[in-house]
Amino acid sequence: MSVSVVLGDITVSHVDAIVNAANCSLLGGSGVDGAIHRAAGPELLRACQALGGCETGQAKITPAFALPCRYVIHTPGPIWRGGGHNEAALLASCYRSCLSLALEYGCRSVDFPSISTGVYGFPLPQAAHIALRELVAFDRTHEGMVLRMVCHTQEALRAYQVDWNMFYQETKPHEE
């Protein structure tokens, strides 16, 4: 099993690709999006401007410029509107779209933030369940990919660990 859950800052990840929890404009925002743009430098915004936005649940890729990774995969997560607006399927689609782009670009290590669980308000337990389900399903059919959920807060870390222990305990994640 090469899926793991860690506490950290995704802007310092030395991996092939990091995922950005973006918005549909792809022109930067708050939270992890702002942190990624600040660390990557102004060239990232210029590269994003050329992409013409992105639909919720889809993903687009750029170089990573000043970041220590190779690529940034931008995906707008769904805004939580009570759960009855296709939010779960859209969130799953974010993870799948990012993984398929990562594969296409030859990435072997990908770090994800907890998409939609900041200002977009997706409840952490549900978001953690969807994220891990998608990463584990992908991992089972794609040997050699190293996938990590990089949680920025203890609260997020706990939510992902709880879901891991409930559903994947037999396949212990890497501890870091």
Ligand code: ADP
């Ligand atoms: P969204 O709009 O998709 O909710 P946010 O950026 O507001 O995006 O939050 C998504 C998650 O990213 C939150 O769990 C937040 O704690 C986390 N986050 C914020 N900064 C970082 C960072 N530097 N590295 C990893 N995760 C981060």
